[in-house]
Amino acid sequence: MEFRYLPMTEADKKEMLATIGVDSTEELFSDIPKQVRLKKDLDLKVPTSEVELKKELAAMANKNANLVEYSSFLGAGVYDHYIPSVVDHVISRSEFYTAYTPYQPEISQGELQAIFEFQTMICELTGMAVANSSMYDGGTALAEAVNLSSAMTRKKKILVSKAIHPESRAVIDSYAKGPNLEIIEIDHKNGLTDLDQLASELDEDTASVVVQYPNFFGQIEPLEQINKLVSQQKKTMLITSSNPLALGYLTPPGEFGADIVVGDTQVFGIPAQFGGPHCGYFATTEKLMRKVPGRLVGQTKDEDGVRGFVLTLQAREQHIRRDKATSNICSNQALNALASSVAMSSIGKHGIKKMAKLNMQKARYAKQQLQDSGISVTTEGPFFNEIVVKLNGSVTAINEQLLEKGIVGGYDLERAYPELKGHMLVAVTEIRSKAEIDAFVKELGDING
Known part of the structure; x- marks a missing residue:
């Protein structure tokens, strides 16, 4: 019989204790002060068979709302996008799926080439000269960018827009x-960074200005306009956190003079999967190339010209420079970066632009339908695929009723912005059909009253 896990028997326990040279579990833990030890049994259920355990876990899993049976209008950093079927086929190959960070580049050419292509496509999307091999997610990439700006300018003041994802701002605070x-x-003012406040806070002690494009x-x-303000101060950097899918249509930050562009490639080939894992990217100007955290893959030729x-x-890395390293990040999200690379390659340059445009068109259709149904939409200026609507009741309560109708509602903005009570952030991606959008508008209108 095949077991999915091996239970530890009393005989196993005795053998392990004998091997390490102690007589009992009490002796093994003798160095741990008694006052910090748990003095009671763990509150665990009665042991059961593997068959019963599988049934119980399956029943629990079936309580989750999935994006196959539900239509989702929830974005706020994790989006339901089209994923080409080739993505799973490629990343499931054992050469990629089980590969560790390529410390021996001479025997990891396939892995290194995949990372090199990822870096190249990120540079094309952002308009920047250099990109690294990926980072854990967009939030940590943004925090690393903030620290890099301080190290380069030797300044300590960082101006961070409140229109940046609240979780990313929390990561910045931790890193700082x-x-x-x-x-x-x-x-924020009318959904955008308050440029008047930005201008008043910006001075010669400012290391960087951090904004999101499109914003939260x-x-x-x-x-x-933001870059013109930043450029008035010597050495001050402009850091932009950007949705790479949006950059398939929008003018890239590099063309506006951004010094560092970061973000998350979850929008390309990575499922929502309950919020993670993701894949961060980090792109800079050539001037900052030697200060980029993480790993860089370069293209070269061997002695035979191959x-x-x-x-x-x-x-730059800590295993060589120790405490003087740019960052303590030496690993990366190589598998998720590969998924994004495969997705971007299969969708293609023109396909990404078309995909971005579909997001914009469908979001605008949703906005018009919501307004026509009498729901207040507070988004006024240019936007990508998310809009803010003002509702009459609790967003949490409304979302619970939408879920009963098979719809995952938008993000409750009051969670991060107390002043936006009753406001919902609604995301509309390219895979939301007209029927799904119309059903969402109808149900939301009926619940909202």
């Missing part, structure tokens, strides 16, 4: 504690 950075949040409310920040790939500029 070590180097003692001063984080000043710039308020789905609106498109005026990067040209094209090959290598890890390059590793002096």
Whole structure:
């Protein structure tokens, strides 16, 4: 009989204790002070058979709302997009699926080439010169960018827009504690960063200005105006967190003078999967190439003139420079980066632009239908695929009723912005059909009253 796990018997326990040279579990834990030990049994259910356990876990899993049976209008950083079937076929190959970070580049050419292609496509989308091999997610990539800006400018003041994803702002706060950075949040006004407040806070001590494009409310920040303000201060950097799918249609931040562009490639080939794991990207100007955290893959030729790939500029990493390293990040999300690479390659340059345009068109159709049904839409300026609607009751309660209708509603903005009580952030992607949008508008209108 095949077991999915091996239980530990009393004989196993005695054998292990004998092997390490102790007589009892009590002796094994003798170095741990008694006052911090748990003095009671764990509150566990009665042991059961594997068959019964599988049934119980399956029943629990079936309580989840999935994106096959439900139509989702929830975005806020995790989106329901089209994933080409080839993605799973490629990333499920054992050469990729079980590969560890390629520390021996001479025997990891396939893995390194895949990462190199990822870097290349990110550069094309962002308009930047250099991109790394990926990071854990968009939030950590953004926090690393903030720390890099402080290290490069030797300044401590960081201006962070409140129109950035609230979880990303929390990560920035955590990362900023070590180097003692001063984080000043710039308020939002009509769904955009308040440029008047930004101008008043911006001074010669500012290391960087951090904005999101499109921002957390789905609106498109005026990067040209923001960069003009930033450029008035010597050395101050412009950091932009960007949805890479939106960059398939919008002017890339690199063309507006951004110094660092980061984001999350979940929109390309990575399912929602309950919020993670994701894949962050990190792109910069050539000037900052030697300061980029994480790993860089370069293209070269061997002694026979054959094209090959290598890890390059590793002096940035902690295993060589120790405490003087740019970052303590040496790993990456290679498998998810591969998924994004395969998705971007199969969709293609023109396909990505068309996909982005479909998001914009369908979101605008949804906005018009919502307004026609009498629901207040507060989004006024240019936006990508998310809009903000104002409802008459609790968003949480409304979402519970929508779920009963087979619809995953939008994000409750009051969770991160107390002043936006009753406001819902609604995402409409390219795979939402007209029938699904119409059904959402009808049900939301009926519930809203």
